[in-house]
Amino acid sequence: MAWLKKKSPCGQVSEGRIPKHIAFIADGNGRWANERGLPRFEGHRVGKDAIKKVIDRCFDRGVSVVSLYLFSTENFNRPKDEVEYIFNLFRQMSGELVKSLLKRDAQFRLMGDLSLLPADIQVSINDIIQKTSTCASRVVNFGLAYGSRHEIVGAVNKLLASGIKVITEENFKNYLDTAGLPDPDLIVRASGEQRLSNFMLYQAAYSEFYFPKKYWPDFDEKVVDECIEAYQNRKRRFGNI
Ligand code: IPE
Ligand code: IPE
Ligand code: MG
Numbered sequence: 083m084a085w086l087k088k089k090s091p092c093g094q095v096s097e098g099r100i101p102k103h104i105a106f107i108a109d110g111n112g113r114w115a116n117e118r119g120l121p122r123f124e125g126h127r128v129g130k131d132a133i134k135k136v137i138d139r140c141f142d143r144g145v146s147v148v149s150l151y152l153f154s155t156e157n158f159n160r161p162k163d164e165v166e167y168i169f170n171l172f173r174q175m176s177g178e179l180v181k182s183l184l185k186r187d188a189q190f191r192l193m194g195d196l197s198l199l200p201a202d203i204q205v206s207i208n209d210i211i212q213k214t215s216t217c218a219s220r221v222v223n224f225g226l227a228y229g230s231r232h233e234i235v236g237a238v239n240k241l242l243a244s245g246i247k248v249i250t251e252e253n254f255k256n257y258l259d260t261a262g263l264p265d266p267d268l269i270v271r272a273s274g275e276q277r278l279s280n281f282m283l284y285q286a287a288y289s290e291f292y293f294p295k296k297y298w299p300d301f302d303e304k305v306v307d308e309c310i311e312a313y314q315n316r317k318r319r320f321g322n323i
Contacts (some may be wrong), residue, residue, distance in 0.1 A: 095307050096143055098314040101267035104140055105149035105223075105289070107281055108133070110273025110297030123167050128299035130171045134182065137222055139306040141186055147221040147263055149193070151281050155229030158198070169200055172226070176206045180213055187219035193259035194228035195236070221263060230283035233259050260285055268313045272298040290316045 111125030118124070133150060140148045153168060183190055190210045199207070207226075237257035241249055255261065266282060269289045276293050278286065292312045294305055 095310045095314065098310075100144040100310065101290075101313050102145065103147035103149065103264045103266045104145050104268045104270060104309065105151065105266035105282060105285075106136060106301075107151045107269070107271040107279065108298040108301075109271055109275055109279075111299060113273065114297035114299045122164060125297070125299055126164075126168055126171055130175055132299055132301040133175070134178075135302045136306055137182075137188075139303040141188070141220055143306065143310055145310075146219070147223060147266075149223040149225065149260075149263075149266060149282075151225035151228060151279075153194075153226045153228070154280055155195070155198070155227060155232050156280065158227070169203060172203060173206070176210060180210050183210070183214045183217065183222060187217045188214065189217040189221050190214045191221055191223040191259075191263070192226060193223055193233070194226045195232060196227070198227040223260070223263065225281065228259070229280045230278075231280060234284055255284075258284060265289065267318075268292060268309065270294065270309045272296060272301055288318070288320055290318065 108129060111129040112122040113125070114128070115122050115125035133152075136150070137148050157168075158165060179190075182188075190207075190213075192207055192211065196204050196207060203226075237254060238249070240257045241253065246253060260282070265285045265287065266289045268291075269278075269282065269286055270292045271277070272294065274293060274295045276291075282289075290313055292309050294301075294308060296305055
């Protein structure tokens with residue numbers, strides 16, 4: 083059991099193997115707020131600040147693609163005022179987001195069904211995509227109105243409509259919302275829950291998983307380093323020996 087004892091040198095994550103793509107499931111905003119006697123909204127508000135910290139730390143550590151699952155297709159079933167509050171946070175953050183993406187030469191991608199989002203958010207997402215379209219060093223991929231089953235069924239329908247007769251792994255992945263992106267090396271779910279909740283079901287085939295015991299609003303630079311360290315202690319085999 084030598085691998086159990088092997089620990090990567092603490093605080094030296096940048097010297098080890100860095101995942102190319104980390105995908106975060108940003109969960110636990112409501113519980114973070116409840117534990118503080120605050121309304122759920124407060125958790126979402128503070129969770130918004132964690133998004134920037136996490137992206138920045140990942141990029142500082144050399145990660146090239148950061149995916150964030152922020153709002154699922156199922157989350158539309160939540161009370162209207164909570165859904166509206168979350169969309170308002172996106173409205174508030176979009177200006178600053180473009181600036182920081184451009185500073186990092188990071189392209190913005192959306193995974194999710196744009197048509198399910200409010201019209202003004204569709205416009206602002208298209209605007210961010212367009213403004214960052216020539217950025218080539220990094221990628222920030224937001225999961226909004228995203229559900230993996232919806233994505234997979236949509237991909238199959240698009241393939242059928244394109245007239246393709248034989249579906250292969252190669253052509254299929256080009257019809258997913260993550261087309262052109264590497265599969266996530268590491269999937270991190272905040273809040274301690276250990277499930278995918280309809281996230282990247284196809285792309286996660288060989289991802290490593292890590293579940294910090296922290297709610298999303300408490301995610302910061304230290305938690306990102308902890309995630310990368312956990313990844314550096316894994317041995318990926320891809321079915322080989
Ligand atoms: C994640 O936090 C944010 C969204 C899913 C939109 P939650 O709102 O799910 O928080 P918990 O899981 O109820 O604590
Ligand atoms: C998953 O969280 C979706 C996002 C974080 C955006 P949920 O809170 O919706 O997932 P469940 O309901 O606990 O599975
Ligand atoms: Mg949740």
